[in-house]
Amino acid sequence: MENVQPDLINHFSNIKKEDIKWKNIKAEGLDLEYATILKKNIAHELMKQLQNSVEYFKDENLTKVKVFGKWHQIPREQSAYGDDGLKYKYSGITVYPKPWIEPLENTRNLIEKITGYRYNFVLINRYRNGLDYIGEHKDDEAELDIHTPIASLSLGQHRDFVLRHENSRKRKLGSSSLPTVKLCLEHGSLLLMNYPTNKFWYHSLPQRKKVPGERINLTFRKIRNIL
Numbered sequence: 337m338e339n340v341q342p343d344l345i346n347h348f349s350n351i352k353k354e355d356i357k358w359k360n361i362k363a364e365g366l367d368l369e370y371a372t373i374l375k376k377n378i379a380h381e382l383m384k385q386l387q388n389s390v391e392y393f394k395d396e397n398l399t400k401v402k403v404f405g406k407w408h409q410i411p412r413e414q415s416a417y418g419d420d421g422l423k424y425k426y427s428g429i430t431v432y433p434k435p436w437i438e439p440l441e442n443t444r445n446l447i448e449k450i451t452g453y454r455y456n457f458v459l460i461n462r463y464r465n466g467l468d469y470i471g472e473h474k475d476d477e478a479e480l481d482i483h484t485p486i487a488s489l490s491l492g493q494h495r496d497f498v499l500r501h502e503n504s505r506k507r508k509l510g511s512s513s514l515p516t517v518k519l520c521l522e523h524g525s526l527l528l529m530n531y532p533t534n535k536f537w538y539h540s541l542p543q544r545k546k547v548p549g550e551r552i553n554l555t556f557r558k559i560r561n562i563l
């Protein structure tokens with residue numbers, strides 16, 4: 337029987353590392369690399385497959401997070417997939433990833449081919465519309481392998497991504513305030529947050545009422561097995 341679904345693996349196998357044009361963004365303690373890695377039609381196909389297969393958390397223990405000591409309903413949908421036996425704790429919640437599903441595993445393998453890093457975990461955020469957002473935070477949990485950059489793949493509605501140095505945030509006396517860094521994360525783009533970015537810089541994806549489309553973001557991470 338002929339496969340009527342466009343074959344993602346086939347498309348992915350045509351993507352060559354040497355064809356990718358990276359943009360480097362650097363500031364004190366900040367090191368980012370950004371590139372469009374998927375053509376529009378391939379990005380659309382991956383998004384469609386994820387819309388049909390990803391299951392988001394429903395359990396109350398996983399849809400509320402602790403921010404500055406208070407519990408809040410997360411203003412987006414979230415899920416996690418990864419290797420068996422891993423555990424990731426953030427914002428007061430503990431996540432055990434679901435087993436890999438095909439589109440996510442294929443994407444993990446593509447990112448390994450492009451970056452040379454092998455990931456064992458992906459956190460998925462779905463922003464249903466422009467009101468959904470993620471507040472300022474650092475991804476600096478102890479179980480993250482800090483020398484493997486967080487690789488963030490964006491699909492769907494482009495959204496602004498804002499980074500602020502911790503000193504600018506605290507307006508610490510005597511520290512020169514570093515300018516905010518703002519990027520627009522496009523459909524089919526990959527952002528690498530290299531060490532030591534998450535040590536010094538907070539990031540967020542603010543609400544944007546004028547860009548109401550759905551966005552799915554995959555952050556591939558390497559968790560050190562702490563069992």
Ligand SMILES: O=C(O)CCC(=O)C(=O)O
Nearest residue numbers: 459461470475541553555
């Ligand atoms: O949606 C994004 O681009 C960022 C998500 C994020 O910062 C996170 O999952 O830690």
Ligand SMILES: [Fe+2]
Nearest residue numbers: 473474475539
């Ligand atoms: Fe983050």
